[in-house]
Amino acid sequence: MSTERMKLLESRLQPLAATYLEIIDESHLHAGHEGARGGASHFRLHIWTDQFDSLSTIARHRLVYDRVSDLMPFPIHALAIVAKPKP
Template structure:
């Protein structure tokens, strides 16, 4: 991992102390230039999510990544973010990430 992926991972580790974290660059699945780092999937498992709704969990992730989400992709920003957020017990019951939505603008190939 490098660049934007690395920033995402570092900020989420610092803010949410996850017991499991995956940051997947899915830009290649979208209509963007080759080598882009603009579309990501995050799978995050944290005790911090205990008792929180999905919306609140996602707000915590968005808060940790507010700089990347506010920047334009050409400036190291994130255009799209798919999030799977679970507690450790939820992850133990179902250790699978949600499927990212298909790109509406083509597949970039």
């Protein structure tokens, strides 16, 4: 199930033209957590893209959340983001 969600997340982020993208499923770390009920996923995202140049951290996160907001809080309950401009 989470593999499908990871692929969905990756496809939603495709327009950001990431030079580096890593999606880590951390759902197992949240077993028993209220947000994990019903099978919601917890992910950590590392994303680097030129589109983050000159943006603040908050603006970078907003850009990511704008792409996936309809997936939250279900099927994705939590998304930890590390967003950087292309190195």
